[in-house]
Amino acid sequence: MISDDNRRSLVTYNHITYLLYVVSYFTAGLLWIVPIVMNYAKRHDADGSWLATHFDWQIKTFWYSIVFFAIGALLITFALGGLGVSVMADSGNLAIGSILLTGLGLLIMTFTFIWHLYRIVRGWVALTDSRPVP
Template sequence: MINDNISGNMSDSKRRSLTTYNHITYLLYVISYFTAGLLWVVPIIMNYAKRHDADGSWLATHFDWQIKTFWYSIVWFIIGILIITFALGGFGVSMLADSSNIAIGSFLLVSVGFIIMGLTFIWHLYRIIRGWIALTDGRPVP
């Protein structure tokens, strides 16, 4: 017997349920911006919990899209934080060594870290909006 999910013939009620579920996870990602990221973990857990229910359907792309968005955002955000941390250490050294060259380099490095974090924020928001629009239109995301 062929699994309904694999054949793409998911029952209408299950499809509606998973679509609503995805709407909720997209909404939680947006709300997480207003909670200093505290809610960021909730939708990723939700995605992992239900992703296999959508296997073989266009809804599976939304689960994967959100999971990839989360992990890539985490990686780039951490890279930005590490660069800033390293640069602030260099700034401290420049104060002790009384070196304006190190201070300028540290300031530029801090700027690079903040740019990475800012671009990550914009990219994350773009992916959530793009995915949510596709879900609303009833189509998969790439």
């Protein structure tokens, strides 16, 4: 069990990490690394409390977002390479496939962006209400 002072400190700490995730949207994601490092640094201080769910929630949100965003980016990169080949080979079918694959990659990246923002907002609201996140 954690003391009241430690709990208040960890609540403030979590508010800061949630804020940094939101601010990272305005830095093209360059600030993403700061809150994840902060979460790993303090995660064990919250063991056994409802605050531990917030550290885990933010860590999972970060890693799943990275994985899905990378999948989307790889699909786009692969598709744009295929588009280049189709132009060189004058192949309309390959170009259509590349455009569809690019669209899929963009869809995955858009979904990831919205999902990430949703999780940050949902977690921050739960923290403000002094509730754990699932």
